[in-house]
Structure formats: C-alpha cells, structure tokens
Amino acid sequence: MKVFITRPIPKKGTEMLRERFDVVINDRDRPATREELIEGVKDADAIVSLLTDRVDDELLDAAPKLKIAANYAVGFDNIDLEACTRHNVMATNTPGVLTPSVADFSIALMLATARRIVESDRFLREGKYRGWGPMLLLGKDFCNKTLGIIGMGRIGYAVAERARKGFGMRIIYHDMSKKDYADELDAEFVDMDTLLRESDYIGLFVSLNEKTRHLISREEFKKMKSTAILINTSRGPVVDEEALADALENNEIWAAGIDVYENEPAVNERLLGMKNVILTPHVASATEEARDGMAVLAAKNVIAALSGEKPDNLLNPDVLNEN
Ligand code: DGY
Numbered sequence: 001m002k003v004f005i006t007r008p009i010p011k012k013g014t015e016m017l018r019e020r021f022d023v024v025i026n027d028r029d030r031p032a033t034r035e036e037l038i039e040g041v042k043d044a045d046a047i048v049s050l051l052t053d054r055v056d057d058e059l060l061d062a063a064p065k066l067k068i069a070a071n072y073a074v075g076f077d078n079i080d081l082e083a084c085t086r087h088n089v090m091a092t093n094t095p096g097v098l099t100p101s102v103a104d105f106s107i108a109l110m111l112a113t114a115r116r117i118v119e120s121d122r123f124l125r126e127g128k129y130r131g132w133g134p135m136l137l138l139g140k141d142f143c144n145k146t147l148g149i150i151g152m153g154r155i156g157y158a159v160a161e162r163a164r165k166g167f168g169m170r171i172i173y174h175d176m177s178k179k180d181y182a183d184e185l186d187a188e189f190v191d192m193d194t195l196l197r198e199s200d201y202i203g204l205f206v207s208l209n210e211k212t213r214h215l216i217s218r219e220e221f222k223k224m225k226s227t228a229i230l231i232n233t234s235r236g237p238v239v240d241e242e243a244l245a246d247a248l249e250n251n252e253i254w255a256a257g258i259d260v261y262e263n264e265p266a267v268n269e270r271l272l273g274m275k276n277v278i279l280t281p282h283v284a285s286a287t288e289e290a291r292d293g294m295a296v297l298a299a300k301n302v303i304a305a306l307s308g309e310k311p312d313n314l315l316n317p318d319v320l321n322e323n
Contacts, residue, residue: 001021001022001045001046001306002021002022002023002024002043002044002045002046002065003017003021003022003023003024003044003045003046003047003048003302003306004024004025004026004040004041004044004046004047004048005017005023005024005025005026005047005048006026006031006032006036006037006040006047006048006049006050006053007025007026007028007029007030007031007032007050008025008027008029009048009072009291009294009295009298010288010291010292010294010295011295012292012295012296012299013048013072013292013294013295013296013297013298013299014295014299016296016299016300016303017048017299017302017303020303020306021045021046021302021306024040024044026040031050031052031053032052032053034054037053037059038058038059038062041059041062041063041066042062042063043065044063044065044066045065045066045067045068045306046066046067046068046069046070046302046305046306047063047066047068047069047070048070048071048072048298048299048302049069049070049071049072049078049079050071050072050073050078051071051072051073051075051076051077051078052078052264053078054078054080055069055071055078055079055080055083055084055091056080056083057080057083057086057087060083060084060086060087060089061087063087063089066087066089067088067089067090067305067306068089068090068091068092068301068302068305068306068311069084069089069090069091069092070091070092070298070299070301070302070305070311071091071092071093071094071298072094072294072295072298073093073094073294074093074094074095074096074098074155074285075093075207075208075234075235076091076093076207076315077207077208077209077235079091079315081315081316082316084316084319085316085318085319088319089319090305090311090314090316090319091314091315091316091319092298092301092305092311092312092313092314092315093313093315094293094294094297094298094301094313095154095313096154096293096297097290097293097294097296097297098285098290098293098294099154099155099158100158100289100290101284101285101286101287101289101290102155102158102233102284102285102290103155103158103159103161103162104162105233105259105283105284105285106155106159106203106205106231106233106284107159107162107163107166109231109233109257109259109278109280109284110142110201110203110229110231110257111142112257112278113229113231113255113256113257113277113278114139114140114141114142114201114229114255115139115140115142116137116139118278119137119275120137123137140200140227140229140254142167142169142201143167143168143169144167144168144169144170145169145170145200145201146169146170146171146172146198146199146200146201147159147160147163147169147170147171147172147199147200147201147202147203148172148173148174148190148195148196148198148199148201148202148203149171149172149173149174149187149203149205150173150174150175150192150195150202150203150204150205150206150215151175151204151205151206151207151234152173152174152175152187152205153175153205153206153207155205155233156173156175156203156205159203159205160173160185160187161185163201164185164186164187165185169201170186170188171185171186171187171188172187172188172189172190172194172195172198172199173187173188173189173190173195174189174190174191174192174195175189176206176211192220193223196220196223196224197223197224197225198225199224199225199228200225200227200228200229201228201229201231202224202228202229202230202231203231203232203233204216204230204231204232204233204234204238204239205233205234206234206235206238207234207235208234208235208237208238212235212238213237213238214237214238214239214240214243215238215239216230216232216238216239216240216243216244217239217240217243218240218243218246218247221243221244221246221247221252221253222252224247224252224253225253225254226251226252226253226254227253227254228253228254229253229254229255229256229257230244230253230255230256230257231256231257231258232256232257232258232259232260233259233260233284234260235260236260236261236262236263236264237262238260239258239262240262241261241262241268241271242268242270244256244258244268244271244277245268245270245271245274248271248274248276248277249270249274254276255276255277255278256276256277256278257277257278257280258271258277258278258279258280259280259281259282259283259284260282260284261282264282265281267279297312297313300312301313301314
C-alpha cells in the first residue's frame with residue numbers, strides 16, 4: 001500500500017511507515033503545490049497532510065484508493081471532514097503530543113510581550129543602550145494578574161495550569177462547550193464580556209471554525225482593558241487582523257503576541273511596523289519533542305486505518321457507518 005507524505009516530517013514517523021508500506025515523500029521543503037498534491041494522492045491509500053494542505057472534494061476525487069487523511073497537526077481546519085466522510089476517507093489529527101510545547105510557548109509569548117524582550121534586544125543591538133535607566137523599557141508584571149483563557153481544551157488548560165501554579169495568576173475562562181473544567185486551578189467560568197473586561201492577559205486556544213472566525217474583532221477590542229495583552233497561538237483567522245492593528249495603534253490594548261496569521265505566510269503590513277506586537281512564524285509547537293510526537297501519532301493513525309482498525313484520533317466517526 002502507498003502512503004503519500006506531502007512534505008518531510010521527522011524520521012520517527014516516516015520509519016514506522018516505511019517498515020510497512022511504500023512511502024512516497026514530496027521531498028521539497030515548502031508546502032506542496034496543488035498539482036503535487038493531486039499527483040501524489042492519485043494511487044495513494046493514505047496521505048499524511050500538513051495544515052498547509054487543503055483536503056477537500058477536489059483532492060479526494062483524485063484519490064480513489066484513499067482510506068485516510070492523517071493530518072500532522074492538532075488543528076484540522078484544512079480538512080473538509082464532510083467531504084472525507086462522503087468519500088469514505090477517515091480523517092485524523094495529532095492531539096496531546098504538542099500540548100506542553102504550545103503551552104510553554106504561549107507563556108513565553110505572554111512574558112516576552114509584557115517584558116518587551118524582543119524590543120529590548122533590538123534596542124541594545126542598535127547601539128542605543130547608554131546605561132541603566134529608571135524608566136528604560138518598562139513593561140508589565142505577569143505574576144498575580146488575571147489571565148483570561150478563551151478555549152479551555154487541552155492547550156488552554158495547560159496554559160492555565162502553568163499560569164496558576166507557576167505565577168499565581170487568577171484564571172478566568174470562556175469555552176463554548178465546557179463549563180465545569182478547572183476546579184483544581186480555581187478557574188472561574190465567565191461569559192465572554194466578563195472575560196474581555198477583566199483580563200490582563202487574554203489567550204486564544206480555540207480551533208478555527210465558522211463560530212470562531214473573527215471571534216476577536218472591533219467590538220471585542222473595545223471591551224478589553226487598555227492595559228491588556230492578547231496572545232494568539234491558535235489560528236490566525238480567529239482574530240480580525242485589521243481590527244487588531246487598529247486596536248494596537250489606538251492604544252485600545254497595550255500589546256499583542258501573535259504566532260498565527262489570517263493569510264499565512266502573509267503578515268499584515270501594519271503589524272510589521274509596530275513595536276507593541278511580537279510576531280513569530282507559527283512555531284508554537286516547534287520543538288523536537290512535539291514534532292517527533294506528531295510524526296509518530298500520524299504514523300500510528302495511518303497504520304491503524306490501513307490495518308482495518310479505528311485510528312485513535314478519528315475526527316469523522318460517521319465514516320465507519322459508511323463501511
Ligand atoms: C497544530 O498542530 O495545529 C499547530 O498549529 C501546528 O503544529
């Protein structure tokens with residue numbers, strides 16, 4: 001059986017697959033083009049897709065033998081689940097293995113933004129440092145403040161845990177589905193308005209779907225404290241980037257730390273020119289440990305599906321009724 005991997009991923013996963021299947025890797029270190037994807041899936045039994053690959057009707061139509069689209073990511077907004085089910089294709093993701101890395105990074109982004117670490121580094125390298133100064137590059141404390149978590153899933157919870165146990169923060173959270181999650185953190189479920197009004201730090205940990213697209217836009221920024229710091233390590237379109245640029249420009253919020261963008265890899269030009277925002281290139285899960293874990297999990301999902309078993313991380317269980 002043939003497994004098509006759309007871009008090189010860590011060997012740990014690839015080797016597991018090579019032991020069992022004929023593995024073809026699109027060996028270019030850039031996202032596969034549409035043509036390369038369509039060519040690659042033609043005779044494939046499985047595809048290991050990345051968040052930059054759209055898995056939709058067009059691709060599935062080109063893949064008559066396909067049994068599984070194993071996404072190498074926890075987010076799966078690039079996969080049309082209904083189309084997969086219609087085509088009798090299982091879809092899976094890689095939850096859990098990247099949670100600690102993304103949570104650590106989210107905290108790092110909050111701290112770096114609050115303490116102006118990137119700006120300080122730049123200031124020094126530009127030769128502007130003339131000695132200690134009482135008012136030099138003042139930031140904001142992180143410990144003992146209020147952290148608002150939007151999306152209390154695995155990653156949101158891991159961020160809350162670090163903030164509560166490591167930094168003594170008060171945790172409030174809003175989540176569309178879970179309201180009884182976080183007793184051990186003294187976390188308080190609040191409505192969205194309360195979260196926006198009371199948080200010193202706001203972290204976004206939701207998946208992208210029609211309900212969360214532009215979840216944070218002009219109205220939401222207006223409700224935030226002028227001292228608030230917004231962090232986004234989820235998906236870019238959860239934040240309206242033009243509204244974010246306005247909010248930063250007009251001092252409606254104090255700063256932001258952004259790892260994901262509305263039209264990746266493009267980044268809003270206005271944000272690029274601002275000092276009160278830290279911009280990183282979608283690297284929250286970029287540790288060797290997380291990426292190895294993702295590769296292994298994607299491989300396990302493929303192996304299960306091609307062995308006639310139900311993969312652990314099946315996203316469209318309805319597909320099993322089709323068989
Ligand atoms: C994910 O897994 O969804 C991250 O955004 C990329 O690692």
